[in-house]
Amino acid sequence: TSNATYWVTAKFDECESEAVQVEVTVVDQPATPTINSNTPVCEGDSIVLTSTTVAGVGVQYNWFGIDGNLLASTTEPRYVINGVTLAHSGVYSVSASIGRCTSGTTSTTVVVKVRPATPVIDADVITICEKASFTACATTSVADAVFTWTGPNGFNSTQQNPTIYDAGVYKVVVQNEYGCKDSIEIKVIENTDEPVIKIQGDSLTCTKSEASLI
Numbered sequence: 001t002s003n004a005t006y007w008v009t010a011k012f013d014e015c016e017s018e019a020v021q022v023e024v025t026v027v028d029q030p031a032t033p034t035i036n037s038n039t040p041v042c043e044g045d046s047i048v049l050t051s052t053t054v055a056g057v058g059v060q061y062n063w064f065g066i067d068g069n070l071l072a073s074t075t076e077p078r079y080v081i082n083g084v085t086l087a088h089s090g091v092y093s094v095s096a097s098i099g100r101c102t103s104g105t106t107s108t109t110v111v112v113k114v115r116p117a118t119p120v121i122d123a124d125v126i127t128i129c130e131k132a133s134f135t136a137c138a139t140t141s142v143a144d145a146v147f148t149w150t151g152p153n154g155f156n157s158t159q160q161n162p163t164i165y166d167a168g169v170y171k172v173v174v175q176n177e178y179g180c181k182d183s184i185e186i187k188v189i190e191n192t193d194e195p196v197i198k199i200q201g202d203s204l205t206c207t208k209s210e211a212s213l214i
Contacts, residue, residue, distance in 0.1 A: 002026045030054050030096040032104040033061065033077065037092065040111040042180035047081040047088060047110055054096040054103065062097060064105070066090025073097075088112050113178035116142040120184075121172065127189045133165045136186060138172045146175040151188075164188060 004026065007019040033051035041047055051061060054077070063071045063079040066088070072079060081088065093107040119138045128134050138147060138160055149157040152168030164170065167190035173183040 027099060027101050028056075029101050030056055030059060030098050030103040032106060033094050033096045035092065035094040035106045035108045037108050037110050039109065040113050040178065041084060042113050042178070043085050043115045044083060047084050047092075047112075049079045049081075049092055049094065049108075049110075051077040051094045051096075051106075053077050056096075056098045058098055060097045062095045062102070064093040064095075066092065068093075084112050086112050086114060113180050114176070115180045116140060116145060116174050116176040116182050118182045118184055119147070119172055119174045121186050123186070125187045125189060127191050128164075128167070130190055130192050133163050134188075135161050136164050136170065136172070137161045138174070138184075140174045142174060142176045144177060148173045148175070166190075 002025075004024045006022045006024060008022055009019045010017040031054050033054050035049060035051045037050070038046075038048045049063060054061075060073045060075065061077050061079070062073050065071045071081075079094075089110060089112045091107050091109050093105045095105040096103040117140060119140045122137050126134060126136075136149070138149075147158060147160045149155065149159070149162050149170060149172050151164070151170035152166050155164070155166065155168075155170065167188050169185055169187050171183055171185045173181050175181045
């Protein structure tokens with residue numbers, strides 16, 4: 001930063017005004033920040049744009065979107081876009097400004113990946129008999145999906161349709177080729193009621209040797 005003094009007059013024909021003193025301050029152009037991002041991101045997540053810190057007093061960071069328009073100006077070298085869609089893929093830029101002086105810009109390409117559809121299960125709540133088991137079934141429209149099941153008592157499985165023995169809440173996560181995930185939970189209830197056996201009709205006697213059990 002440097003200061004200079006100038007004197008200004010106005011002249012018309014042979015007449016000249018008195019000189020007016022003008023102080024001019026020359027401010028150094030801010031350094032150009034380098035932009036970074038957390039690309040790639042999954043749709044529905046957040047794009048986090050960051051930049052290197054620019055020295056100076058009153059620095060503003062100017063963030064530009066994929067259409068070249070200004071998204072926001074911040075005092076911190078960080079800007080977040082929440083709940084992104086596939087349409088947020090593109091080139092983002094940043095510049096720094098101090099007063100009326102603006103730096104150059106740097107850019108980065110952000111890629112938003114598709115999130116898999118929520119896996120489909122047979123039912124939200126499943127009832128099984130005591131000491132019994134059942135096969136939990138999960139399906140998805142995602143090709144080559146990776147399934148991960150977790151549940152009570154340290155249950156963990158990468159099978160698409162694992163066998164479950166214990167009551168509790170189980171969670172299945174489906175992951176696509178881009179690493180994007182979605183999940184759903186299933187609750188397993190254990191039925192501990194003992195079955196009751198009854199004789200239909202009259203009781204057995206010496207003359208009645210057959211009966212129906214229900």
